[in-house]
Amino acid sequence: METRKNFGTTIIAAIVSCLLTVISCSTRQTAEDFVPAEPNYDKPSQWYVTDRQGQADIFYIISTETGDYTNADGSICHYADTYADSLRAPLLGEMKGVDTLLSGRLNFYAPYYRQCSLQSFGSDSVARERLPLAVDDVRRAFAHYLKNNNQGRPFILAGFSQGAVIALQLMSEMNDETYARMVAAYIIGTNISQEMLDNNSRIRPAQGADDTGVTICYNSVRDESCSLWPRSAVAINPANWHTDSQEATIITEPSPLVSIDQQQKDTLRVHLDTASNLVFVGGYTAKDYVLPLIGKEGNYHSREIWLYRDQLRENMELRVSAFLK
Secondary structure, three states: OHHHHHHHHHHHHHHHHHHHHHOOOOOOOOOOOEOOOOOOOOOHHHEEEEOOOOOOEEEEEOOOOOOOEEOOOOOEEOEOOOOOHHHHHHHHHHHHHHHHHHOOOOEEEEEOOOOEOHHHHHOHHHHHHHHHHHHHHHHHHHHHHHHHOOOOOOEEEEEEOHHHHHHHHHHHHOOHHHHOOEEEEEEEOOOOOHHHHHHOOOOOEOOOOOOOOEEEEEOEEOOHHHOOOOOOOOOOOOOOOOOOOOOEEEEEOOOOOOOHHHOOOEEEEEEEEOOOOEEEEEOOOOOOOOOOOOOOOOEOHHHOOOOOHHHHHHHHHHHHHHHHO
């Protein structure tokens, strides 16, 4: 367990360091804005894969690890270049970190994709304009995975932040045969609107720890004023897998950016506020969690996987076991 935690700490610290470097670049848009080459998912270099010979897979879509950057010719790019080593590094860091923290005995597949930069989410209209490119990449990657890698196994669809938004789009397009193999969808770090819930039959809110074919969604905050999103129509407490207000206690290190041996564990009090559908967290002590540009003090968006890593890993195994039975 300590090896997994220390590895996760190292990886996530590297991610943040890379991200803070690139987000300081200009956000201006010009006619010469650069769009990187399309990922070719026939090439192993466009994937991070861990084949454990498991009975089920995780297909994971990473969060935003890219900021606007300027190319040598002066053009501005708002998308990750999946062929440039310096820009792939933070993407790979998240893939490795999440795989190590969550997968257990499950196989893990994560595609590189031309994700939108963090600055893209400073405006709803800009995000809507840029997201289709990222969605199309992951759509092609998911189709490639189903055809060439999955081999009929059950799978978990998981996405965090920008990756969660894309995962919801994949669910809306999923055919019956594919959905029948989906153990669950973990939509972490975004909201699901009532309209989306009403119009997407694939979204069935999870009601407990071991139901299958369901969608898990949660957003953690100190209180309602700290939320980044409109109210989500789907919510569950990842500390106890309850949809009521029953409180759970978890004891964990609060920060992935500090070495495990240099921080004390927090005793967190976690409950779902059923009015706002937000997960309220008390007892959190770290001061380094505010995301640049879009973050807000008291919002634990960047910690949504870290804080519940043990609960998520065990829950994925439990749902897979229930599905196989």
